[in-house]
Amino acid sequence: MASLSAWRERVAAELDAAVAFWERHSHDPQHGGFFSCLSRDGTVYDETKYVWLQGRQVWVYSRLYRKVPRFRRPEILEAARAGGEFLLRCARLEPGSPRAAFALSRDGRPARLQRTVFSEVFCALGLDELGRAAGEPRYRLRDGGGDDETLDELAAWGAQRLLAHLQRGDSVVLENVSPDGKELPGSMGRLLNPGHAIEAGWFLLRFAQRRGDEALAARAIAGFIEGPLRRGWDPEHGGLFAFLDADGHCPTQLEWSMKLWWPHAEAMVALLAAYAHDRRPERLEAFQRVADYTFDKFRDPEHGEWFGYLSREGNVALTIKGGPFKGCFHVARALHMCEEMLEELLREG
Numbered sequence: 001m002a003s004l005s006a007w008r009e010r011v012a013a014e015l016d017a018a019v020a021f022w023e024r025h026s027h028d029p030q031h032g033g034f035f036s037c038l039s040r041d042g043t044v045y046d047e048t049k050y051v052w053l054q055g056r057q058v059w060v061y062s063r064l065y066r067k068v069p070r071f072r073r074p075e076i077l078e079a080a081r082a083g084g085e086f087l088l089r090c091a092r093l094e095p096g097s098p099r100a101a102f103a104l105s106r107d108g109r110p111a112r113l114q115r116t117v118f119s120e121v122f123c124a125l126g127l128d129e130l131g132r133a134a135g136e137p138r139y140r141l142r143d144g145g146g147d148d149e150t151l152d153e154l155a156a157w158g159a160q161r162l163l164a165h166l167q168r169g170d171s172v173v174l175e176n177v178s179p180d181g182k183e184l185p186g187s188m189g190r191l192l193n194p195g196h197a198i199e200a201g202w203f204l205l206r207f208a209q210r211r212g213d214e215a216l217a218a219r220a221i222a223g224f225i226e227g228p229l230r231r232g233w234d235p236e237h238g239g240l241f242a243f244l245d246a247d248g249h250c251p252t253q254l255e256w257s258m259k260l261w262w263p264h265a266e267a268m269v270a271l272l273a274a275y276a277h278d279r280r281p282e283r284l285e286a287f288q289r290v291a292d293y294t295f296d297k298f299r300d301p302e303h304g305e306w307f308g309y310l311s312r313e314g315n316v317a318l319t320i321k322g323g324p325f326k327g328c329f330h331v332a333r334a335l336h337m338c339e340e341m342l343e344e345l346l347r348e349g
Contacts, residue, residue, distance in 0.1 A: 007291070008342040014299065015335035019064065019071070021304035021321065022057065022328040027079055031107045033086035036327040040319045041303050047106040051091050053327030055122030058083040060332045062126070062133035068336065077133060084130045084139055087123050103324070159207050159216075162200050162224075170223045172231070172246050173197035190246040191253075194232025195263025198240075201225035202270040205277065221274045229267060229286065237313050238293045240264060257312040261326065264294040265334035272341045306331050 025042030026034040028049075036053045037046035061080035064071035090108030091100040100119040103112035124141055131139030164181035167174050175191040176184055183189050201224030208216035232240045239259035243251040250256075267290045275283035297314045298306040300321070308326040309318040320326075 004342055004345055007288075008339060008346065010295070011335050011338045011342065014295070015332060015339060016070075017299075017304045018306070018331045018335065019060075019328075022332075023075075023079070026057070026322070026328065027082070028106065031086065032082045032089075033104075033108070034083055034328070036322040036324070038320065038322040040300065040307075040321055042321070045320070046323075048111060048324075049086075049104045049106060049108075050324050050327070051087070051100050051102060051104060051119040052122040053322075053324075053329070054083055054087055054091070055119070055124070055126035056327055056329035058087065058126030059122070059129045060328050060336075062129040064332070064336060066129070066133040067340070080130050081134060084127050087127065091119065091123050155207060159204060162204055163219075165197075165200075166219075166223045168246075170219065171227065173200070173224055173228055174246065187245065187249065187252050190249065191251065192228070192231065192244040192246055193242070194228040194240050194244065195242070195260065195266055197224050197228035198232075198263065198270045199266040201228070202266070202273045205270075205273055209277070217277060221277070225270045225274055229271075229290075232263075234259075234312065239297065239310070239312075239314060240267065240290075241312075258317060259297065259310040259312065259314060261294075261298050261306050261308045262330040264290060264298065265330045268294065269334050269337045269341075272338055276341050276345060 021042060022034070025038050025044070026036065028035060033049050033054050034057045035044045035047060036050055036057075037044060037048060039045050058080050061076050061083070065073070065076045065080065086108065090104055093099045093101055093110060093113070098120070099113075100123055101110040101112065102114040102116075102119050103110075105111050127139045128141040131137060131141075164177050165173050165175070167177065167183050172192065173196075174183060174189065175193045175196060176188050178184055201220050204220035204224055205217055208214075208220055229240075232244060234241055234257075240263045241256060242258050242260050242263070243253045243256040245251050268287060271283055271287035271290060274280075275287060293314075297310055298308075300307060303321075305321050307316045307319065307321070308323075309316075311317045322328075
């Protein structure tokens, strides 16, 4: 097995290549913000700007600028600021409104609205991280005083909502459950999304670690990381299925057997986090299995960044590097987090 040091170098180099791709191709010097609809070589094929992806890219640039010395370059912060100002200027549907558009024209006019809160959430996260990086409170969500207790309560509420999806004696994570935490009938109730489950696993693990709750940490690893990885891994071709049925029926989602970039990125994070928590060698072996598949199948050594969508057999199904759902986020965040964890593991010897 490759050493932790070798993986750190590999992950760091891939992070550099991914961020360089977005720096080269996604910035809009005329109107601010970022293009996300990029072809394999970075050519813009659609100028629509998706608000949640704008917020995510602001977050990535700001976090890397704040946390990683080699990214502490003025142009990184200025690009984040340009994205943040674009959001402040254009994201709201109307002045003072709590709602944000889902998609904007290149010059910032609302083009589409969704009922979800993804736009608002990622605007808030991106601007808050920009405020931390730039040292400018006007971007921040809060001033740091008076509401830590409320945030702790919200985090605990969120953890309980996650745990409601762990069903059938903690043996399966269902994508959909009733408001009172019961299994739903039919194919919707049996739906599994390995990527969402595994991503939720490292969220829950970090929450448990902050609380010092070892029982919850063990449950997060076993139920949300190990189980979905075991169920979701394709025994024939490798990689994680996009969707599965808890009872083994054929899923109704047309893309169920495809291999998507983000579940593999999240699995790398989750497995390293689990290994860092309990040092069980099988976690590191699983990390290497997922990372080897991911680097081999998704990364583009010619133009940089990752393809997002593969066939079940692992062939590139869509050559685009970005679109309405893939932007500068999952790849960069996962690689950054993996690099941080690998560095910490190496420091601990």
